[in-house]
Amino acid sequence: MQTDSATGPADGLADGPVEGLVVALDIGGTKIAGALVDGEGGIRVRAQRPTPAREDDDTVMRAVEDVLAELAASPLWEDAGAVGIGSAGPVDAHRGTVSPVNIPGWRDYPLVERVQKAAGGRPVTLVGDGVAMTAAEHWLGAARGHDNALCLVVSTGVGGGLVLDGRLHPGPTGNAGHIGHMVVDLDGEPCACGGRGCVERLASGPNLTRRALENGWRPGPDGDVSAAAVAAAARAGDPIARASFERAAQALAAGIAATAALVEIDIAVVGGGVAGAGEILFAPLRRGLASYATLSFVRNLTVVPALTGTDAGLLGAAAAAAATTAR
Template sequence: MHNDTGELVAALDIGGTKIAGALVDGAGRLLARARRATPADGDAATVMGAVAEVLGELLADGRRPRVRAVGIGSAGPVNAAEGTVSPVNVPGWRGFPLVAEVGRLTAGLPVVLVGDGVAMTAAEHWQGAARGRANALCLVVSTGVGGGLVLSGRLHPGPTGNAGHIGHISVDLDGDLCPCGARGCVERIASGPNIARRALETGWRPGPDGDASAAAVAAAARAGDRAALASFARAAQALAAGIAATATLVEIEVAVIGGGVAGAGEVLFAPLRERLRDYATLSFASGVEVLPARLGSDAGLVGAAAAAADACGLWETAGPGGRRH
């Protein structure tokens, strides 16, 4: 259900390789798109220049009067309370005042910033696998492991827009040092690069094409390679422990998993569901379902729009149990 006033949100999905933008309507449709490569080695102004080009393209086609807000999902860390971003893979942006800069470019439209994991969560709750679920954790498993929460039918970004960041729950007390500074984080075990690293360390070898990605490890696992299977099993165990911890803490009913590594399919999901039974043992946590995400590469844009609409009271994005607009 959505309104019919034609209100649009300009959505931005900002990562280390691309800056994508779209105009999104109240049914979650992407009506116009724009995209630039992220000038990740550039200074702050150069990166902002690419954002300005994307916004300029979106707002130049006569739909500008219908645009009511701007939603931004950005690689983190983000600080929604301050309106700043410091994406790990964009060194030119450290504490960069993105909300203020975008507000300046759009003549004072409301600008809502969330982390990319929270954006994906907003998308899956509004239009995807978590639709109609009042309490959910959504995970993005790719180069890193991010996430977000829906609690009591509402997106729960937290004060800085990072709530639900399951990648940095420690699941191995004396485990490997994570780049974040802690030990044994879910991300240090379950991200794509770490799945590939562990497979290589335990005897898996890439094929003649030299592809050493997690997708190549997944293909080898499907073909029965023991090191590849073991690396995915270890990633699944880490994810299961993190999901169980979350279910125990806030009583989620579903965990939705997206991102490139989720493309491995049952190589990941089968051991994950199996190991979840080992960790989610209490009655109120044991029923948590694990589902693949539905929205794919557009989740960041759809979710950035949903988060902005939710914050500004534009459309009914909350779903059953949530606030009605």
């Protein structure tokens, strides 16, 4: 068991049960992270395993069980009332199954049932990772206090989630807020999802790099072709790198404006690796919004960077669990 020294030792027992403690799981294609999170958003205990993403279903599940066992070794475990899972999608919260694109061994995998068994029968809430990040930003981040918000993760893919009327809106299967697969270019290029002209096809990190390379941008001597490398080139004045970010920002702006027209949001919170480019992304994003979001009820929409960082998945899973149980 590892305690998180940044948030204090796991000595809650001495002061009685920890208020609103829940078990949080953040399941992605690279790592499986777990934590015990208190009612204030403090991470009391952490555990983590690499995701054996190319292995069979039982092997992946064993990594989840190892994370849970490590958390269960904490004296705080007994205080935890519920389990929240934020998982790479697609998920099916209605059936309790997941089919993460990056974990091919899990297809319609009954994750909720298995986690419930491994967690001593506690109630389990499952949401997609975009919804989890949104729950975190609404609880503790840039969307705090906003009753109608869209949160986006712009990274290898483009995900997101919605807060409507002051509450998380995961949708019936836990996938709502999928801004990455909104169509913003109806005659556009085919997207990996099977559609075409999706936001993700224009704005994700790999697509941003691909477009820069196709238009003649070349990486430096280290060969780094990440979106961060394209951002560094843009910051240094490279016009092709800059144009690729502008096109990504335009697609994000169209998707955010379409979201605002459809469900009336007043803030869009953008996180993920590509958002790390800062003003290289946010400046053209604000210009794009000014040109697309023109109706009276969407005109005051603001766009800001996310605040919850790398713990967004864990905090969001905790928030989703807390939302469906008494704190």
